[in-house]
Amino acid sequence: MDVLFHPCLVNCHLYTTTLALLLIMELYGLSSSLRQHLKTEFVLVHQNETWEGALEYCRTHYTDLASLSTKERMDSALLEITQAETEYVWTGLRFLAGDWFWVTGDDLNYTAWYQNEQPQCPARDLRCGALDKQTKLWTHRNCEEKLSFVCQ
Incomplete structure (x- = not known):
């Protein structure tokens, strides 16, 4: 040899x-x-965008807006959003045709709604899901608000 x-x-x-x-x-x-850092599957983007703008940004630069479909994913996202400059942070949660869903297609079995109540038939402009930094729970917001957001 x-x-x-x-x-x-x-x-x-x-x-x-x-x-x-x-x-x-x-x-x-x-x-x-x-x-x-390597364990974290989410990225907090400090750029304030509408929900649609956040979706487009995440799909262009990462994979998608964050799907918090399990307790573990929710906990991971909560670690990321502590540095957000906005009170709420966009997630991939959306209301359309009578149902809330994750834009990634993940199941909506795990939930963490504010007051433990999923909004039924929210007003037309309140059909985008966000994570509240203070309560650490999901809420529905005006889709035209400009917020920080979490990508995956």
């Missing part, structure tokens, strides 16, 4: 560089914050 192409010699530099980087990150306490 040719010594120049031995797998250890070819990959040794990459291996030692990775090991050194991980050690430095651990020493400076960066690994836990990096791990925490």
Whole structure:
């Protein structure tokens, strides 16, 4: 076997560089914050947009507006919105044709409505779902309001 192409010699530099980087990150306490950041599936966008504008932005730059379809996803989003500059933050929750739904197509089995009551047949301009920073619950808002929003 040719010594120049031995797998250890070819990959040794990459291996030692990775090991050194991980050690430095651990020493400076960066690994836990990096791990925490990597666990987060949502991104808070500080740009204030209407609900439609937020939807377009998320679909262009990420995947979609956030679907908070489980308690775990809701908790993850709540961690993200603490830095929002608006009191409410747009989510992917929408009312259309008599039903609330997630624009991602996720099931609406888990709910976290303000006063534990899903708005039935809300006024035409109050058919967009937002997350309230104070109550940490869902609410319906005027779709033309300009709010921060959460993408996934």
